[in-house]
Amino acid sequence: MPGDKSSERRIARMARAGAWLLRVLGSTWRVRVRHDDELRRLRAAGQPIIFALWHGELLPLLYHHRREGVVVMISEHADGELVARVAERLGYRTVRGSTSRGAARALLEAARVVQEGHDLAITPDGPRGPAKSVAPGVAVLAQRTGAPVIGVAAHARSAWRLKSWDSFLIPRPFARVDVAYSDAVTIAAADAREAAAETQRMQQLMAVAEERASA
Numbered sequence: 469m470p471g472d473k474s475s476e477r478r479i480a481r482m483a484r485a486g487a488w489l490l491r492v493l494g495s496t497w498r499v500r501v502r503h504d505d506e507l508r509r510l511r512a513a514g515q516p517i518i519f520a521l522w523h524g525e526l527l528p529l530l531y532h533h534r535r536e537g538v539v540v541m542i543s544e545h546a547d548g549e550l551v552a553r554v555a556e557r558l559g560y561r562t563v564r565g566s567t568s569r570g571a572a573r574a575l576l577e578a579a580r581v582v583q584e585g586h587d588l589a590i591t592p593d594g595p596r597g598p599a600k601s602v603a604p605g606v607a608v609l610a611q612r613t614g615a616p617v618i619g620v621a622a623h624a625r626s627a628w629r630l631k632s633w634d635s636f637l638i639p640r641p642f643a644r645v646d647v648a649y650s651d652a653v654t655i656a657a658a659d660a661r662e663a664a665a666e667t668q669r670m671q672q673l674m675a676v677a678e679e680r681a682s683a
Contacts, residue, residue: 483553
């Protein structure tokens with residue numbers, strides 16, 4: 469349909485512009501990485517990792533982890549289409565869905581990606597919140613694949629915050645951006661229902677990453 473083609477062209481143009489702007493803006497950031505020893509150890513051992521990050525911190529983390537072969541789970545919500553296109557232009561593969569909407573199909577595809585040996589990034593509070601509240605899907609995925617979960621957070625004192633549900637973070641040009649990681653956590657639950665009960669543990673893991681990034 470003509471309308472669909474017009475919408476597709478518009479999204480493609482916005483994705484090109486968005487990826488270009490992020491590359492330009494990100495190139496000015498002074499990134500400081502903290503507590504990544506366990507991350508580097510797991511990667512050296514060839515162990516796939518599930519990264520958990522807050523939706524509002526997606527922008528600087530997409531820039532920081534570009535060209536690392538990470539697969540990103542992005543919602544099928546309308547806003548997610550643009551984010552997915554931008555991520556793909558930065559070299560990411562994407563899995564469409566979330567840990568709360570379209571969860572069963574998305575988690576099956578995400579599990580396959582991890583079992584193939586790829587790192588996977590999830591925003592456990594997406595696509596619509598509540599902000600910084602972990603949905604059970606990340607723990608279920610960890611239980612299903614046996615992969616460790618590492619929380620990752622980004623902090624910038626000089627930044628814009630959008631008036632969105634997630635207070636989306638955009639570090640200003642030349643800002644110092646602190647990126648920090650939690651320790652790795654594995655979920656040794658017997659089944660998905662038992663794994664879902666580990667949500668509070670995932671919440672604590674995210675709190676550790678946040679605290680380390682803002683210290």
